[in-house]
Each structure stands twice: as structure tokens, then as C-alpha cells.
Amino acid sequence: MKLISDRLKNGEKPIGTFLNLGSQTAAECVAIAGMDYFIVDLEHSPFGLAEAADCIRMAKLKGISPLIRIPEISRANILKHLDVGAEGIIIPGLKTREEAEKIVEYGKYTPLGSRGFCPTRVCEFGYGDAFANGILEYTRKTNEETMLIPQCETLECLADIENIVSVEGISGIFIGPFDLSLAMGIPAQFDRPEFKEAITKVLTVCHEKNKPVFIFAPNKETARLRLEQGFDSVTVNGDLNVMTEAYMEIVKSIRA
Amino acid sequence: MKLISDRLKNGEKPIGTFLNLGSQTAAECVAIAGMDYFIVDLEHSPFGLAEAADCIRMAKLKGISPLIRIPEISRANILKHLDVGAEGIIIPGLKTREEAEKIVEYGKYTPLGSRGFCPTRVCEFGYGDAFANGILEYTRKTNEETMLIPQCETLECLADIENIVSVEGISGIFIGPFDLSLAMGIPAQFDRPEFKEAITKVLTVCHEKNKPVFIFAPNKETARLRLEQGFDSVTVNGDLNVMTEAYMEIVKSIRA
Amino acid sequence: MKLISDRLKNGEKPIGTFLNLGSQTAAECVAIAGMDYFIVDLEHSPFGLAEAADCIRMAKLKGISPLIRIPEISRANILKHLDVGAEGIIIPGLKTREEAEKIVEYGKYTPLGSRGFCPTRVCEFGYGDAFANGILEYTRKTNEETMLIPQCETLECLADIENIVSVEGISGIFIGPFDLSLAMGIPAQFDRPEFKEAITKVLTVCHEKNKPVFIFAPNKETARLRLEQGFDSVTVNGDLNVMTEAYMEIVKSIRA
């Protein structure tokens, strides 16, 4: 099974989607449909760790990469989801370099950070061959593969993006266009020049540092556009939206 | 809020869908998209009463009619879902008139059947005005509104359909085309003349008895066709299928 | 801790209540308030085995006797609740002696019935001293203590009550006054002479067989009355009703 970090290194431009239903069957369907990854959204959803863990297990069964968007920076939010097998963590609302450093402290083993060590599900509780080359090699490889990706969606983050993305251990940036535009006082006006400049700035700065940039797209048309603009990955809509919109089309078509 | 039994009496041809995710958020989205009812599928899904009860509550909140497909005929399967507010029960695999009578025994109050009585959630635990006109008026009205709908999907049911649909308290018939075709030895060959004759027979017999006929349709095109053929309601696909097929389209479109 | 079967043998007239919230904290509160037993109502509630098991554990922790009202007669409904520690099973809607015999088959070990044997939680998984005197002594004692109590609430059961209560292994009768009156065509008219005769008949017949009779009472006044009438136990109202009625009083009092 290919990790999302491998896909990005290979320049594959993986596509994914948000999971807001909190349903592992929905996670399974997203995998069956051919997506490369999903992001379980714990920021705006009425569920938490238990549902995320279910979706992560399903991801491993079906060969899709599981990422988790946590609701806030905390040791538990980062450590526990990595310990059940998330390949990466998306962090909303980040404002400062200090916060980025905290993320690395919680999410990377020594010497990059101080992630707590325990042989959990992610390494078959230590009974498989995860430690065949020693614990240090295991923690080194895990540090390399684990993706820690702050969202750029506040004015503070946008202003300090170069400093933030330079933190060792930060893997890339995810642009949240709605909150960013709201913070800029131009809600959902994605065609405004200042918004376009903002995302171009993020793209340029990150690519200089060799770090990938993700962005959300509400539909496939925008998704294609963003890929053409040079984004490394697009997260297209979310499970409940895709379903609702498809049903709207069915109702309209039958009632017509 | 309009009941599905009212819609059918008014000749409205309500449309619905199956819920196989077992997610009340999915139920909510189906309501938001404008469907008239959903059928929580407890026959082929890995969930049960708890999830069904969640979806029923969500239906009442959003003004969509909740139906439940139970996995087998039993007092608990019928009584407990009606007690939390299902407007009707779909019963798979029925073969005999005796089974139809059992359904009525469990699902209708005396004198039609012997449904157990208790002031539950469905009548505000008795504290609202449900019993304003006495218990007998309450049980009479409930008997009138509660829909008990066996599926016609076995050879035995098809052969004895007139006898089965004549049972007092049985509200109509739901045709399960896949299992029916499988039972006939022509799996999914819905254009075969013998299959067409079979569903015409069910339609004719039921309409003579003034009882509505529902049928499943895998997509909106078939749904429109079935409505033109005279079916009283079409259940279009299911939540997980609608979502998966929409994602397949997204993946194909972006990767093209 | 005193079993309910002991209390009844001692002539103690235990009082209990129904649990319809499905909440183990509610079960705990009922124990703290001093009730002798509760009946988890799986007949009319939107929950099942998991919640019942939680309430049973809480009962054992707090020293109150746990009974379960099952939604229908089946091996699983009887066996699984006894295996987690219910002291007895209340069975609704019974009509025939054959059904009573089935209950005993599922609920009592050989030679009375054929209850499946397994060292479960109820006997510390066999690691405690439950089998100190051998398995046969264990099954004998369990048979003696386990209460199997059908409800008398159908015309058929009322007519054949002597025959039904005579089945060896049936421990007593629980009168469900609402359904019984509904079946008699006099819903909730508990002062009608034919209703009074009916419950007197059940009392007389059961006491001749030395088997206790339980009855439901919607409030404490009726409860006291029933105890004076010779009932061996009264089940007073249910958790959600007691709570709702107390809140109604609070609202009325403050708004007055």
C-alpha cells in the first residue's frame, strides 16, 4: 500500500475528500470509488476519536490513506490519532510559528520532537517486524513518513507563512479558502485579486521550501483548475455534500 | 408534517431511498435534498434498532417519513420500531398469508391485531394530547396510519399475491426486483417477458384491492419509468450507492 | 445482597419500577432511592441488550435486583440476559401454556429445561467458587433462584391462567393492567367489575399454586392499594415518567 507521503514525493498529485459523516462505511465507499486519501474532519463534526479510529482501520483495510483534521492543537489530538494509524494530521486555525513547533513536538519522535513512544496498533503492538532494525530506525522512518500539515486560513498565518513552513517537521500547508477569505473580509470571493495573490504567495513560498500545498475545492471543476495552478493535492468536497448534491439532482430529475 | 400514508391516499407518488449507512446525518441529508421518505435497511446492514431509532428521530426533526425494513418477522422488530415512530414497516422474504397475518397481529392494535400498548415517544409518553379523544380513538387512528408492507420477492409470494394482499391490515406491496428475478432463475434480467408479467400481475392485483405498490429502482431513469408504469412509489437507490457513484464520477472526471 | 426471589419467599413485598431511559445512571439513582428492584423494559424502548447489561452491572454494584422485560420469547432474549446477571425475566404478551413451556426450556438448566451452559460473568467466568460444589449443584441452585414471570395481559392468558402458572419453572405472574383492559375492550377502566374480577382471579389462582403476583401501578397511591389487595409486589411507574411528572410539578410551581 502506497503512503500519501510517497505519492507526494513521486509527484503524483493525490486527490482526496473530507469525511463529515463519521461513518466507516462512507470511508469504505470513498476508497472503493478510487480516491487516494480522505481527511476525517474532527474540526466541525459532532464526532471524535472513536469514529476517526474506525475510519483509519477501514482505510488500512481498503488501501486508502487516512488523514485527520483535528479541532485544535493538543498532545492528545495528535498523538492518539497517529497511534491508531493516521498517516497525517491537518491542523486548522494556526497563527504562529510557536504553534507549528508545538505540533512537531507532539507529532515527531526525538530528536525532532518528543512524541510519546508505545508499541500500538500502528506497529502491530511490537509483535511484528516493525522493530527489526531497532527502535531508532523505527522512529526515524516514522518521523519521515508522518505528515504534519497546518492550514493557512488566518491573516497571521498568511503573513508569517515563510517562517511557519520552514519549521523542521512541518510537511506542507493546506489552504482553507473559506476561512481565509472570511479573515480577509472577502468571504467566498475567490476571484478577488488579493485572494489570488494570497494563494499564489503560499504556493511560491512552500515550493521554494520543497513542501507540498493542498487546497480544498468544492467540486470537480475547481479541483481540476487547482491542479492546473500547481497545487500538489486537492481535497474535493466532503462525503455528506457529495451525497446531498447527488440526491438533489435525483429529486430534480424525477420531479421534472 | 405529511405522513406517507396521506401522500399515498392523495395520489402523490412519493419517492424515497434506502439508508444503508446507518447514519442519522445521512438521513438528514436525504431530507434536505427533498426526498419524501427513506427506508432504513435493517435487512442487509450491519446495524440495528439503535441506528434506526436515531434516523427516525432525525426524520421527525426534518419532516421526512421514516420507514424501516426489518430483517425478519418478529414481534420485537415490528413493535419496537413503531414505538419509536416509524410510519411503516417493510418486510422482506415473505412467503405465505400466515406470515402476513402475523405481521398484522404484531403491528396493529386490537381489534385488527394485538400490538402491545404503551405510551412511548411516538405519543409524547402520554403527556401530550395524543389521548385527548380516548385510547380507543388513538389506537384506531394509529391502525389507520401505520403502513405494513411485505415485499414480493419469492415465488411463493408471487403465486399467492392476491391472497396475501387481501389480509386486512396489510397496506400495500413492495417489489424487490433483484431477489424476485433471482428466485425466478433470471437474475437481474428485468426485460424478460416473464419478469414483466410478474410485476404487472402484482400491480393489477394490488390496485384491484386499492392497495399501493412500491418498487425499487437503481437510478433516476428507471425510477421515472416505473412511475410511468403506474407504480405508486419508487424507492431510488440507497445512500451509500448514491454517494459511491457520485465519487466515481468525480474521480473519473479529475483523472481524465 | 438479597435476591428478589429471597425477598418474595420471605413475604417482603418488594417494590420496583420500570427503566425506560436505558441509562445506567438512572438505574443507579433508583437504587440510591431505595427501590428493591427494577425492570429494564426492552419491550417498548428504543434500546436493547447493551443497555440492559449496563443496568444489570450497576444493579450488582449498588445492591438492587435487576429484572428484564424482554420484547418477545426467544432463546437469545432469555439466555443472554440471564448470562449477564438478570435475576429474572418478565415476558409480555403470553397466550399459551406452550409458550410458558418454551420460556422454561430456554431459562432453566436441565432437567427443568435446556438452558445453554457457559461460565460467564454471572459466575465470575468459573474462576470464583461458584462451582465449589460441582456443576450440578450450581445449575440446581440457579434454577431455584431464576425468576421467569409471564405477563397476564391477553384474553387467552387470562382464560388459561391456571394451566399456565402451573408449568414447573414458571415463578409467578405479572399483570399488565393497560394491555389487559385493552384486550377486554375496556381500556384503562380499572374500576369496571369485570376488570376487578379478572385480577382477583389471577391473584387467587396463583396464590393457590404458591406463586407470587406482580402488578404495575402508575403512582404511589395505586401502589399502596395494590399491596393492600394482596399483591406480592408492585412495580411503580417508570424512570422517565417519574422524572417528567416531577418536572411538570416544578414548572407549574415556579410559573404559578
Add this chain to the structure above:
Amino acid sequence: MKLISDRLKNGEKPIGTFLNLGSQTAAECVAIAGMDYFIVDLEHSPFGLAEAADCIRMAKLKGISPLIRIPEISRANILKHLDVGAEGIIIPGLKTREEAEKIVEYGKYTPLGSRGFCPTRVCEFGYGDAFANGILEYTRKTNEETMLIPQCETLECLADIENIVSVEGISGIFIGPFDLSLAMGIPAQFDRPEFKEAITKVLTVCHEKNKPVFIFAPNKETARLRLEQGFDSVTVNGDLNVMTEAYMEIVKSIRA
């Protein structure tokens, strides 16, 4: 359906209660009994977001206002409960103005704070008409309606109450009499002059700022008294206490 913020503006003196059972059926019963709001207590209860979300949905179905007492100040505790539809947040243990400002940062959209934006259940996932007048009007109106209410129950908060309640975005104050008296070294001695002075101070300061004051009352007598004293709302006891106390009365009455 009337919001609690509307009731307060209208000078209605809404009454509510705590939910400590974590049961949506209990929430339903509180609504049926006629309470204006409830506060799901996540501070001292063994449950969390999932149960709170269930109770919020039930509130919306039954037309009662749902508030949540969170266990501590954090972005997730505030954002996630608002995103599923809580009308307000009660915050225990507050000590400083800085904490009050943090609450506003997490709980109000820009420009008051920086609450993350996402079309969730609270606005029909964006498919209804919530955004008919634009996103800015939506966030403005939501900011106006959302109640952020710190508890005054520490010495620090009492001393700095004027400063704290002046923070823009803080909607009012909730007095926790037990913890406040404990902090003052006079546990549960509510008749002590220094305690009376303390609550008078809070009332006076808040009313000068036109912000409502809530207080907890353990029973209906105290509730009436507090309303007479000028409190804008009283939260009367909690679901498990009301139930336990009602059962105690039943047991006493029958055993007498």
C-alpha cells in the same frame, strides 16, 4: 421556535435545568414538561460530545433551547458544540479577563472573534436558506444570538467581575453557588452576609452592563426566591436529582 437569547431580551425569565444523565430521552422529557432550556453538563459527567449532540438534536425537535456546560475552555469544546446547534455555552471555573477573551475568540465569528466557519448541521449544511443574505449577514446574526456565559465561582472572577463581563461578546454570567461558597471558605452557607453581598455585586455589575445573570437553584422554592431577587434566569436542579428525589418520596410513601 424561540431562542433563549430572544426570551432574555424579552425579559421572559426563562427557567431550565441541568442534564447529568446524558440521555436524549431525558432531554425530551424535560422539554415535554415545559422547561425553556436545559444545560447539558459536560463538566462533571461521564459523557461528552456525542451525548451532547444527541441532546441538542432532541432539543431542536421538541422546541427547547439547548445549552452546554463545557469542562474547560478550548477551541474544540466551544466550536464543536456550537456547530451542532447549541444556543450557548456555559464555562466553569473562569478566573481572568484573558480567559473571557479567549472564549469570544473561539465562539464568535470575525470581527468579534475568529470562530472557524463551516456550513454544518446548524445551517442545514448550507443547502437551506441560511446564507440567503450572504455569509457576512449569517455570521453577524449568529454572533448576535450565540450566548457565551462564564460562571462566576472563583474568588478571582468575583473580584474582577466588572472587567470580565465587559468583554464584548460575553453574553452574561452564571453564578455557581456551591463552588463560589467553597472558594469563599463557607461551603453551602448561602445565608452568610458575605455570600449575599457577593451575588448582589454580580447582579448589580451585570445589570449595569445590560447582561443577564443566571443562577443555579437546588429546588423550586429557592428558584422562586432567586427570581424575586432579580435573577434573569434560574437553572433548577438536574435531571438525575429530580428523578432521585421523586423516587425517594415514592419509597417513603409506600413504606410508611
Add this chain to the structure above:
Amino acid sequence: MKLISDRLKNGEKPIGTFLNLGSQTAAECVAIAGMDYFIVDLEHSPFGLAEAADCIRMAKLKGISPLIRIPEISRANILKHLDVGAEGIIIPGLKTREEAEKIVEYGKYTPLGSRGFCPTRVCEFGYGDAFANGILEYTRKTNEETMLIPQCETLECLADIENIVSVEGISGIFIGPFDLSLAMGIPAQFDRPEFKEAITKVLTVCHEKNKPVFIFAPNKETARLRLEQGFDSVTVNGDLNVMTEAYMEIVKSIRA
């Protein structure tokens, strides 16, 4: 991944264990330890379908064969567990050939039985290549692989074993030594000649019909013995027992 039916056909003598904790992590550990299959015990445990489904998914993720012991014969118990991916069903307490036929009716597709058809998780909801060779080939192959295994643990089953095991679609027999010995009046006296004759009879009759025989063994010594006696598979102890016994050894050793 090898199916248990393949292992048995190859004469591999697979070993397994019971799962009584109802924990998918426990299921995972049993897989990691190298067992060939597990049997989720729904007969004597306080959990049900949801936990079984979790364990089945974990089995598929870890490459171990999932079997389910159901609490009683019913359409739902058989159909729903097969639909989420159980490779076989163990049925306790069977007495008659009629019951064996019912099991086949519910557990095998036409023409052997009348199992309801639906593209569920077990075939990737129909979106994979499960139906590449048509539905009939799919149902034929599924019928061939699905194991339906009654327990021999009643006197009636023992007496009629030849007739029972001859039912087409019944895959083999599982001997439950405790209940069988209890039924014979010699509880847990497995060295009695009449008990030895009984199990020899079952072995001989089944092997004549080319159907495998499973037996439970409480420990590894007995397990080895049973394999030497010619049993095709041994189910060794259960998860909670293995754990408890290991802890007993730890406590004894440290306290010594």
C-alpha cells in the same frame, strides 16, 4: 487470504479460539498471535451484531478467518453476519433435522436455500469485480465457501446426527463438550466411556459424509489430544479466559 473452507479442504487442521470480550483489538491480537480463525461468541456474551461486525472487519484486515456463533436460529442472525463477511456460522443447541434445513434456507442462496441477495460490504457493494462472471456464478461460489456448522450438544442432535449432517448445505459439526456432557447427565466428565463413545460416533458419522468436525478444548494439552484423535479443527479456549489465566500465573509468580 486463505478461507477456512480452503484450509479444511486442504486437510490443514486449522486452530482457532472464541472471542468473548467483544473487542476488535482482542480480535487483532488473536490474529497477530497466529491463530487461523476465531469464533465471535454471540451465544453467551453481552454484545451482538455491532461488535461482531467490528471483529469481522478486523479479521479481513489481518488475514484471519472470522466465524460467528449465533445465539439462536433466525434469518437475521444468519443473513446479517454473512452479509458483513463472516466465513461461517456456528449454531448452538440444535435438536432436529428441520432446524438444520432452516439454517440452510437462511444461509445459502438458491437453489440450496433462499438467502436474501444484496450487494453488501462482502462484495464491495457490487462495485468491485465480484459479479464479473455473473450473479449466478457469484451465488454458486458463495454457497460453496460459506460454512454452516451446527453444534452437537443435545441428546436429540446426538441421536439423529447422521440425519442432520446429511442435510445438503450443512458444512460440518462442532462438538460442545460441556453442554453435551450436561445433557448426558455427566457434566464435564469427559473421560466417561459413554462420553468418549458419543464423540467417536460424531467423528465417524461426519467423516463418512466427508464433513469436518470441530471441537472445543479448554487448553493446549487437550487441543493437541483432540487433533491426534482425528478432529479436523480445535477451538482452543477463549480470549478472556486466556487472558485471565495468564494474569493468574503472573500474580502467583510475583506474590510467591
Add this chain to the structure above:
Amino acid sequence: MKLISDRLKNGEKPIGTFLNLGSQTAAECVAIAGMDYFIVDLEHSPFGLAEAADCIRMAKLKGISPLIRIPEISRANILKHLDVGAEGIIIPGLKTREEAEKIVEYGKYTPLGSRGFCPTRVCEFGYGDAFANGILEYTRKTNEETMLIPQCETLECLADIENIVSVEGISGIFIGPFDLSLAMGIPAQFDRPEFKEAITKVLTVCHEKNKPVFIFAPNKETARLRLEQGFDSVTVNGDLNVMTEAYMEIVKSIRA
């Protein structure tokens, strides 16, 4: 029932284990096997408060002491687990004296800290005799019994151990050997002199302050060794490891 704080005061050298399955049945088995306490591990496990609360209740039912390892320092993590009955809290990853003081603020009532007060399950919701001697006596006694135990597993904590263990209200220290060795750059090399010196330092410093020291041991041999070295308590392995290792032995033995 003996509290763990009593056992330690008596010099009993209690032994315990970690719970990583999150299963209350596993908790029950650990009690049955004779352990003195368990630590529900919320740091590295995919579960949380709900499962911890279940295990705590089971502990009280079976007479074993429940401790909780929280994932990070926060008011909710400490308060809520104490409110449902945990006898103590283990805190991972501690670095500074300030953090130790925060733990006391959240976990001890005034005057030591400012733990929020509410009559919860731990004191029978105030209806028992917990407050017979007044609230102040209750909070004093609870402060005395509640164990707050930071882990020593970072270089910072090791360096400042004397300062940290001196905080009033901190009950003792738990050495996490794996993370400590990882932080020292010598992962799992417990025989290195610098590692031995480190744990000797912790032992000496804590014993001078009359505070007990716990340590983790992966097996019974190491456990005995640690007790001989003067540790006050050893936490031996965890439930899922004990089970997995026992199954590995079974598989090896049968396959041999």
C-alpha cells in the same frame, strides 16, 4: 474495599497492569485474577472517557483500584475521571514544576487546588452519607486519598525531579522506562549504567520525600526484580500484551 493509597501507606507494594483493550470485561478479568489495581491507558489507546468510566465502575464492583493515565494535562482529563471514581491519575510527559502545580490545581479541592465541586457518582450524588461530617471534611479526606502521579520520562523531569516531587499534592512518581531511555538516547537499553543511575536517583529523591515510586515492567521476572530494588509498586505489562503473548505460546505449542 482497600484504596491503593491505603495499600501504599501500609507498605503493601501493590501490583497492577495497564488496560489497553478499553474493555470493562478485561478490567473484570484483571480483578478476578487478583491484581491490586489497573491503569486505564488513555495516552496511547484509541478510546477515552466513556471506556474509562466503564472500567472504573467495574473496578468498584469487583474491588480493585482504578487509576487512569490521561493523554495530557487538562482540567477535564483530571476532573472528569476523578468525578466518576478513579482513585488516581497518572500523567505522562511531564517536564516542569509548573505542570505539576497545574495538576494539583485541577485535581485537589481548595485549599490545595481549585478542583470543581459537584456531588457526582463518586459520592452517591450526595444522597448517601458522604457529607455526614460536612463538605469541608469530605474535600479534606478526598484530597488525602486522591493520587496524582506524574511520569518521569523526559530529561527535563529527570533533571528537576526533586523540585517536582516536592509539590504539595503530588503523591508520587511513575517511571516510564521506555520513553525515558529514548529521551536519553539509549532506547530500551535498561542495563546501561546511566539508565540505572537515573532510576536510582528518582527512587532516592522520592523516598527522601516519603513519596512512593511506581515503575512499569514488561514481564513478571522484571517485576520481581523491581520490587527487590525498592520500588513501591510495579505495573506489569498490559491486558492486550498478556493476552497476545499467551496466545503465541498456545499456537507455538500446538503447532510444534
